[in-house]
Amino acid sequence: MRSTIKTVYPYPKKPFALTKSAFFALLIFVLTGAIQSGFAQATEVPKEEEAETHSAKEPNVNEVIFEHVMDSHIWHFFDGHYGTLHLPIIAYSPNRGLEMFSSSNLYNEHHETVAYNGYSLMKNKLLLDGKPVLDLSITKNVMMLFINASLILMVMTSVARAYKRNAGKAPKGIQSFIEPIVLFVKDEIVKPNIGAKYEKYLPYLLTLFFFVLFGNLLGLLPGAANLTGNIAVTVTLAVFTFLITNFSGNKNYWMHILWTPGVPLPIRFIILPVELIGIITKPFALTIRLFAAITAGHIVLLSLLGMTFIYHSWFVGIGSSIVVIFISLIELLVAGIQAYVFTLFTSLYIGMAVEEHGHDH
Amino acid sequence: MEMLTPGSGLLFWQFVVFIGLFLLLAKTAWKPILASLKERETSIQAALDSAEKAKIEMAALKSDNEKVFKEAREERDKILREAREAGSRLHDQAQTDAKKNADKIIEDAKAIINTEKQAALRDVRAQVAQFSLEIAEKLMKKNLSDDKAQQSLVEGFIKDLKLN
Numbered sequence: 001m002r003s004t005i006k007t008v009y010p011y012p013k014k015p016f017a018l019t020k021s022a023f024f025a026l027l028i029f030v031l032t033g034a035i036q037s038g039f040a041q042a043t044e045v046p047k048e049e050e051a052e053t054h055s056a057k058e059p060n061v062n063e064v065i066f067e068h069v070m071d072s073h074i075w076h077f078f079d080g081h082y083g084t085l086h087l088p089i090i091a092y093s094p095n096r097g098l099e100m101f102s103s104s105n106l107y108n109e110h111h112e113t114v115a116y117n118g119y120s121l122m123k124n125k126l127l128l129d130g131k132p133v134l135d136l137s138i139t140k141n142v143m144m145l146f147i148n149a150s151l152i153l154m155v156m157t158s159v160a161r162a163y164k165r166n167a168g169k170a171p172k173g174i175q176s177f178i179e180p181i182v183l184f185v186k187d188e189i190v191k192p193n194i195g196a197k198y199e200k201y202l203p204y205l206l207t208l209f210f211f212v213l214f215g216n217l218l219g220l221l222p223g224a225a226n227l228t229g230n231i232a233v234t235v236t237l238a239v240f241t242f243l244i245t246n247f248s249g250n251k252n253y254w255m256h257i258l259w260t261p262g263v264p265l266p267i268r269f270i271i272l273p274v275e276l277i278g279i280i281t282k283p284f285a286l287t288i289r290l291f292a293a294i295t296a297g298h299i300v301l302l303s304l305l306g307m308t309f310i311y312h313s314w315f316v317g318i319g320s321s322i323v324v325i326f327i328s329l330i331e332l333l334v335a336g337i338q339a340y341v342f343t344l345f346t347s348l349y350i351g352m353a354v355e356e357h358g359h360d361h
Numbered sequence: 362m363e364m365l366t367p368g369s370g371l372l373f374w375q376f377v378v379f380i381g382l383f384l385l386l387a388k389t390a391w392k393p394i395l396a397s398l399k400e401r402e403t404s405i406q407a408a409l410d411s412a413e414k415a416k417i418e419m420a421a422l423k424s425d426n427e428k429v430f431k432e433a434r435e436e437r438d439k440i441l442r443e444a445r446e447a448g449s450r451l452h453d454q455a456q457t458d459a460k461k462n463a464d465k466i467i468e469d470a471k472a473i474i475n476t477e478k479q480a481a482l483r484d485v486r487a488q489v490a491q492f493s494l495e496i497a498e499k500l501m502k503k504n505l506s507d508d509k510a511q512q513s514l515v516e517g518f519i520k521d522l523k524l525n
Binding site: 069070071090123124134135136137138139141142145146149152153156157159160163164167168179182183186199202203204206207210211230231232233235236237240295 | 363368370374381395404
């Protein structure tokens with residue numbers, strides 16, 4: 001009797017699935033609407049205009065999306081003479097040493113790449129005499145990194161000052177905004193996962209959390225760079241976690257990897273490589289998770305907005321804008337969740353490495 | 362694929378900036394913030410603990426007060442009871458004493474009366490003997506004036522003696 005009820009009414013058990021499916025229904029409705037009106041547009045537009053539209057607008061969207069998602073040596077805010085910020089190029093090569101010049105030298109007035117002093121740009125890669133060179137340029141994402149780091153530093157030092165000023169008093173202003181987050185990271189993420197020695201790792205995990213959170217949120221601002229959706233950033237963070245985890249690994253941790261207790265000998269030969277690969281897959285998963293979540297979010301948002309320019313229809317514009325508002329809200333949520341998840345998994349890995357008692361298998 | 366290959370410049374800067382950010386934040390932000398949070402946590406805990414202690418002390422004080430009150434009441438009752446007992450004891454004592462005194466007085470009086478009576482009786486007896494002697498004298502003086510009477514009397518005496 002019970003099982004029939006379960007099979008007949010699965011929905012009341014999952015109210016979340018319902019809202020989710022409703023959301024996807026809306027999404028599909030807007031998308032189909034977009035495609036239909038796009039076709040309608042295509043049939044209505046006269047031949048010569050259609051040709052112009054396709055060549056001028058459609059490829060542009062793809063370019064705009066990838067220009068936004070990828071790193072660049074210029075920071076493009078809007079079209080026109082003053083809309084682009086030319087960032088400095090720093091290159092190192094054994095025969096020419098460290099060289100620094102403005103990236104405006106590598107672009108002409110039509111925003112096309114040109115060669116300068118032997119340097120040239122190929123798909124955002126800096127080449128010297130046609131060969132790759134060590135590129136330490138202040139790119140768009142490096143600039144964003146500086147902005148992110150300075151903002152965090154400014155906010156946190158002002159909060160720290162507030163603690164000194166309001167010693168023994170209730171928090172106020174920005175202090176009361178940051179404090180719950182710090183307490184959340186400390187009491188909900190770090191303490192339960194690392195255990196008694198959590199205080200040693202707290203500064204790193206707090207820095208990590210706020211770096212990812214601020215990076216994610218800043219990335220959602222119009223014109224901002226996709227910092228935490230860049231694999232160089234996420235891989236560096238994951239490498240820090242990897243180093244901290246393995247350098248703080250105690251005897252139990254290494255025993256568990258190299259000579260898993262309570263396992264028969266033949267199985268050890270299977271487990272050992274699995275555990276060794278596991279050391280690498282952990283930071284790899286961290287790298288890909290943050291990169292994919294943030295980049296995918298940006299691509300979805302820009303694609304939805306781009307549809308308006310592909311189909312240039314009011315109907316699509318309004319429809320995709322509504323969806324973009326909701327996706328943006330989800331992206332705000334994702335910004336927090338990804339910061340949480342990155343810190344959570346780092347704490348988990350460190351917790352596994354410093355765990356004192358042996359497992360009972 | 363281009364997206365999946367990390368740029369060397371960004372790798373370098375991210376490495377440098379993140380380490381710098383970590384060191385600066387650890388020194389200028391996390392240290393004071395975490396210290397203040399910890400201090401507040403301990404002070405809140407201390408306040409809670411002392412409140413709990415005060416509560417326990419209050420309860421102890423209350424029970425102490427009640428105990429003292431109870432003891433005082435018991436003390437009062439005891440004193441009252443003792444006073445009442447002492448009173449009644451004194452009363453009884455006074456009564457017995459008075460009775461004893463009275464008895465003694467009566468006894469004494471009786472003894473005096475007795476002696477007086479004895480003395481009086483002795484007096485009376487002496488006087489009666491005196492009177493008897495005087496009467497006898499007078500009688501004898503009157504009766505033994507003649508010889509005959511004296512004769513008969515002596516004969517009477519002798520008769521008595523013989524009988525004995």
